Amino acid sequence: MNAVLSVCGIAKRYGEREALRDISFDVGPGELVAVVGPNGAGKTTLLSILAGVQRASAGTVTGPGAGRAIGWAPQQPALYSKLSVEENLWLFARLEKAADPEAAVARMLEQTGLSERARERVESLSGGNRQRVNVALGLIADPRALALDEPTSALDPGQRERLWEFVGGLAQKGTSVLFSTHHLSEVRRYASRAIVLADGELLFDGSPDELIAANGGGEQDFESAFVAFLAERGHS
Amino acid sequence: MRKDLLILRRSRLLVGVLVVYPVAIALLIGLAISRGPSKPKVAIVDETPPGQTVQVGSQRVNVSQYAQQLFSQVQAVRVSSRAQAVQEIKAGSVLAAVVIPPDIATRLTSGVTQARLELLYNGDALEQSLVQSQLNSALAEANLGFSEQIQQAAAQAIEVLLKGGNLGILGAPANLVGLSEIPPALHSIIARQPPGPDRTELERIASFADFAAQNLGLSRKVLSTISQPIVVQSTLLHGRRTPLNTFAVVVAVSVSLMFLSVLLAAGGVALEREEHTLARLARGLVSREGLLAEKLLLAAGCAFVVAFAMLAGIGGFVSLDWSRIGEWLIALVFGALAFGALGVAIGALAREVRAASLLAFLLSLPLAFLALVPSGSVARGLYDAIGTISFAFPFKASLQALDAAVNGSSPSIGASLVHLAGLTVLFGVLARVGLRRLE
Numbered sequence: 001m002n003a004v005l006s007v008c009g010i011a012k013r014y015g016e017r018e019a020l021r022d023i024s025f026d027v028g029p030g031e032l033v034a035v036v037g038p039n040g041a042g043k044t045t046l047l048s049i050l051a052g053v054q055r056a057s058a059g060t061v062t063g064p065g066a067g068r069a070i071g072w073a074p075q076q077p078a079l080y081s082k083l084s085v086e087e088n089l090w091l092f093a094r095l096e097k098a099a100d101p102e103a104a105v106a107r108m109l110e111q112t113g114l115s116e117r118a119r120e121r122v123e124s125l126s127g128g129n130r131q132r133v134n135v136a137l138g139l140i141a142d143p144r145a146l147a148l149d150e151p152t153s154a155l156d157p158g159q160r161e162r163l164w165e166f167v168g169g170l171a172q173k174g175t176s177v178l179f180s181t182h183h184l185s186e187v188r189r190y191a192s193r194a195i196v197l198a199d200g201e202l203l204f205d206g207s208p209d210e211l212i213a214a215n216g217g218g219e220q221d222f223e224s225a226f227v228a229f230l231a232e233r234g235h236s
Numbered sequence: 237m238r239k240d241l242l243i244l245r246r247s248r249l250l251v252g253v254l255v256v257y258p259v260a261i262a263l264l265i266g267l268a269i270s271r272g273p274s275k276p277k278v279a280i281v282d283e284t285p286p287g288q289t290v291q292v293g294s295q296r297v298n299v300s301q302y303a304q305q306l307f308s309q310v311q312a313v314r315v316s317s318r319a320q321a322v323q324e325i326k327a328g329s330v331l332a333a334v335v336i337p338p339d340i341a342t343r344l345t346s347g348v349t350q351a352r353l354e355l356l357y358n359g360d361a362l363e364q365s366l367v368q369s370q371l372n373s374a375l376a377e378a379n380l381g382f383s384e385q386i387q388q389a390a391a392q393a394i395e396v397l398l399k400g401g402n403l404g405i406l407g408a409p410a411n412l413v414g415l416s417e418i419p420p421a422l423h424s425i426i427a428r429q430p431p432g433p434d435r436t437e438l439e440r441i442a443s444f445a446d447f448a449a450q451n452l453g454l455s456r457k458v459l460s461t462i463s464q465p466i467v468v469q470s471t472l473l474h475g476r477r478t479p480l481n482t483f484a485v486v487v488a489v490s491v492s493l494m495f496l497s498v499l500l501a502a503g504g505v506a507l508e509r510e511e512h513t514l515a516r517l518a519r520g521l522v523s524r525e526g527l528l529a530e531k532l533l534l535a536a537g538c539a540f541v542v543a544f545a546m547l548a549g550i551g552g553f554v555s556l557d558w559s560r561i562g563e564w565l566i567a568l569v570f571g572a573l574a575f576g577a578l579g580v581a582i583g584a585l586a587r588e589v590r591a592a593s594l595l596a597f598l599l600s601l602p603l604a605f606l607a608l609v610p611s612g613s614v615a616r617g618l619y620d621a622i623g624t625i626s627f628a629f630p631f632k633a634s635l636q637a638l639d640a641a642v643n644g645s646s647p648s649i650g651a652s653l654v655h656l657a658g659l660t661v662l663f664g665v666l667a668r669v670g671l672r673r674l675e
Contacts, residue, residue: 052519078512
């Protein structure tokens with residue numbers, strides 16, 4: 001497998017506090033990787049470093065999907081609420097130096113199903129639609145990899161379903177997707193791989209089924225296996 | 237920048253408030269500086285008999301004329317009695333009342349007892365202070381006028397005593413001989429007298445008359461000195477004298493420039509944080525320095541346009557020297573940039589637009605007032621502290637630059653521009669440091 005992203009020995013320190021310690025993993029094309037862990041585990045910090053928002057204190061992120069080639073959708077929609085959907089997409093298409101900004105805007109409007117609301121100001125959209133625009137901005141330059149920080153946190157079940165359909169479609173077309181989530185049921189359902197972080201350390205890297213199997217297997221769901229896994233390692 | 241202009245265009249209420257509020261504040265400050273307090277309403281009870289006059293030497297001064305002079309500094313409301321005056325004060329229709337007693341003419345004429353006016357007033361401490369200071373000043377002015385009239389009457393009497401003529405006072409002899417005419421007349425008589433005790437006596441009288449005539453002439457000058465013992469001759473040590481109304485214009489425009497530039501710049505940067513777009517932009521799409529420079533230029537540009545429009549608009553009502561327009565523009569540009577830099581620094585520290593706006597207001601308004609505190613009005617140490625604070629922020633430097641540009645006042649515009657450029661760099665660096673921490 002040719003890695004789209006290769007993460008090697010990433011560490012992040014805020015003064016005395018270590019937010020991430022020696023994180024290493026690769027992401028292949030079309031992989032849907034869930035980054036899970038308790039609050040304060042370092043999920044957002046890791047995704048921010050991959051997206052180039054923050055600098056790592058140590059380690060490297062390399063590969064064709066690294067740097068500007070990775071799309072990013074932060075946990076809270078990062079949009080100009082006074083601008084329309086189309087104007088937001090157009091602005092970031094130009095800033096991300098998309099080859100054909102106009103075509104990129106049209107493509108994202110179509111993919112997110114927001115063509116009919118293109119001229120509406122973001123401030124008038126529902127939380128779900130804002131999140132769709134947020135994800136669309138991450139994809140505007142047709143990136144090789146996409147980092148989504150808790151993309152479904154503000155969405156209702158129907159909106160979540162539609163978003164995963166959309167993201168799944170991207171992965172099928174070869175875009176590598178890393179996402180963090182607190183909805184653990186989504187991990188087994190949509191992710192091909194799970195990375196478990198706790199207190200800045202990478203504790204597990206494998207498929208969701210492997211994590212369940214490692215914690216007794218059987219009929220238990222991913223959430224129970226995850227809680228048991230963390231408890232076994234002293235993280236409640 | 238196009239995006240920011242679009243956002244501003246769609247935030248009409250915000251832009252409206254941003255333009256109207258500082259302009260209103262600026263005009264209020266300008267108005268307060270350029271105009272003195274209005275005349276307080278005072279009831280006047282004149283108990284003197286109609287047409288009563290005061291005899292001063294050969295002249296008669298009408299009491300009502302004196303009263304008119306006395307009350308020129310207040311808005312006089314004539315009432316018929318003391319009781320009515322008290323009623324008017326209690327009803328709040330006048331701030332105070334002055335009762336002119338019927339014996340004022342007698343007392344003034346006596347030259348021994350002082351004439352007394354009765355002042356009745358009510359209201360809070362501020363109103364009491366206003367009435368007292370206005371009436372004291374009016375009384376001082378009227379007394380000065382009265383003493384000038386006395387001095388004129390005395391000088392006229394001295395003139396008649398010196399040169400001879402009619403004093404015009406009832407009972408005084410007509411065609412008086414002048415004191416200065418006595419020595420030559422006596423000398424011609426003495427010349428015809430044989431030596432002896434009579435001649436010696438006449439010579440003593442002649443030398444006294446000569447001495448008296450000379451010294452009575454001097455007393456006229458002494459009288460004018462007493463009537464106005466101190467006169468003021470003003471000399472401005474540096475620069476041109478700045479008329480109060482054009483200085484008020486400069487203050488008003490500077491306040492508008494400050495509010496607009498600081499608020500727009502602070503709001504612009506804080507908006508990027510509030511909308512969480514700063515992190516998205518900062519991942520290599522726009523440099524932090526570029527972002528700050530763009531916000532600073534946009535805010536400074538808008539503030540410059542509004543401030544210049546305001547200056548030009550006021551120029552239609554207040555006489556301004558339009559040949560200095562080049563200097564106006566330079567002062568406005570440097571001021572707008574310095575205020576913009578302060579604004580981006582505030583915006584970089586605050587995480588929300590509301591917090592940034594509040595911080596900008598809380599910081600700007602006192603700074604503007606501090607910069608207007610005149611030297612000598614507070615203790616030396618406090619004034620030095622105020623000076624240090626004012627030096628560290630752009631308002632005073634901007635005010636001085638614009639004052640120098642509009643009125644040619646001191647210090648020179650060059651020093652203020654260098655000061656403003658330094659503050660622009662300083663606050664720009666602070667803003668850059670403030671943006672180090674992102675989401």
